[in-house]
Amino acid sequence: MATKTRRLVDAVDDLAREIRVGNEIAALALGTAALDDVDTAKYANQVSARRQERLNRLRASIRAGLDLEEAS
Numbered sequence: 001m002a003t004k005t006r007r008l009v010d011a012v013d014d015l016a017r018e019i020r021v022g023n024e025i026a027a028l029a030l031g032t033a034a035l036d037d038v039d040t041a042k043y044a045n046q047v048s049a050r051r052q053e054r055l056n057r058l059r060a061s062i063r064a065g066l067d068l069e070e071a072s
Helices: 007-028 047-065
Strands: none
Touching: none
């Protein structure tokens, strides 16, 4: 009788799933305020505004990954 061995692809898939769950748990620990966008108009400095825009894009990506985006 042949025994089924675990493939490397299966191990990587399992690891990716565990990392994804860990990231979701970490995002939930942050609280919802950490995932809210920040208004960049209040920044007088362009560098600060661009950094905040980048963080807002990252937050949007996280919300989309966690299915927290509201349907448009």
